[in-house]
Amino acid sequence: MSVDAHHHVWDLSVRDQDWITGPELEPIRRTFTIADLERQARPVGVDRTVLVQTVTVAEETPEFLALAERNEIVAGVVGWTDLTSADVAETLARLRELPGGSYLRGIRHQVQGEADPEWLLRPDVRRGLAAVADAGLVYDLLVLPHQLPACVKAAQSLPALTFVLDHLGKPPIASGTLEPWASHIRALAALPNTVCKLSGMVTEADWKTWRVEDLRPYTDTVVDAFGPSRLMFGSDWPVCTLAASYADVSDTAAVLTRGLRDDERHQIFEDTATRVYRL
Numbered sequence: 001m002s003v004d005a006h007h008h009v010w011d012l013s014v015r016d017q018d019w020i021t022g023p024e025l026e027p028i029r030r031t032f033t034i035a036d037l038e039r040q041a042r043p044v045g046v047d048r049t050v051l052v053q054t055v056t057v058a059e060e061t062p063e064f065l066a067l068a069e070r071n072e073i074v075a076g077v078v079g080w081t082d083l084t085s086a087d088v089a090e091t092l093a094r095l096r097e098l099p100g101g102s103y104l105r106g107i108r109h110q111v112q113g114e115a116d117p118e119w120l121l122r123p124d125v126r127r128g129l130a131a132v133a134d135a136g137l138v139y140d141l142l143v144l145p146h147q148l149p150a151c152v153k154a155a156q157s158l159p160a161l162t163f164v165l166d167h168l169g170k171p172p173i174a175s176g177t178l179e180p181w182a183s184h185i186r187a188l189a190a191l192p193n194t195v196c197k198l199s200g201m202v203t204e205a206d207w208k209t210w211r212v213e214d215l216r217p218y219t220d221t222v223v224d225a226f227g228p229s230r231l232m233f234g235s236d237w238p239v240c241t242l243a244a245s246y247a248d249v250s251d252t253a254a255v256l257t258r259g260l261r262d263d264e265r266h267q268i269f270e271d272t273a274t275r276v277y278r279l
Helices: 023-028 034-044 060-070 088-097 123-134 145-157 181-189 212-226 246-256 262-276
Strands: 003-007 048-052 074-079 104-109 138-141 163-165 194-198 231-233
Touching: 003 034, 003 231, 003 262, 034 246, 048 060, 060 074, 060 088, 088 104, 088 123, 123 138, 123 145, 145 163, 145 181, 181 194, 181 212, 194 212, 194 262, 212 231, 212 246, 231 262, 246 262
Parallel strands: 003 048, 048 074, 074 104, 104 138, 138 163, 163 194, 194 231
Antiparallel strands: none
């Protein structure tokens, strides 16, 4: 394992993370730094990571780019910009001119929080996605299962844009339900411009009682649908710590992929992320 394709940091002295609410999330209502990440990632062999946006605030992306420039472990940044804006292309060009701008690899928006299940298909959003493609960046999909059909349509309409599905599309692991999530996954994976992150599973399971076998049907589904060459490991640290440590998440991913060939595991834990995010 050498690449973690999905993690976060935040500093509550700089800005609030307004999504961290309620007693269940209280354990992660504190500052998490790159140094904190390194203490978790280095011991399991991770030496390159992708830092992913956390809030829909324009100032966060320049901060993350500067962090990437100062910290060797961060090899790429997935930032945020308002896709509905008329000047997405200009904004992306400006971001690339900033300190660390060369580390910008993708854009993400919390689509999971949008009330419209077809938000991705809005004309203004589609125009923004086309600008992301024109800039040579990828687009990370943070969605819920009922939003996956819109992801399929968006990916079909923009074949030049690589769509990276975060957290397997958040399947209902705690309930053990596979359908209709699995069918939506297969439809998305049928498109060649889609990739999936093997990430975020422990927090979709029961945080206190989950077992590796609870996750296996979901892992098997995405391995079968996407294949190892379009799968990449992500820790989702520090959100994962609500249910498991960094080491537990990496060990679990290793166990779940133990039946694959060495070269296939290498794709999941290094090659796919390196290629897709141009690390």
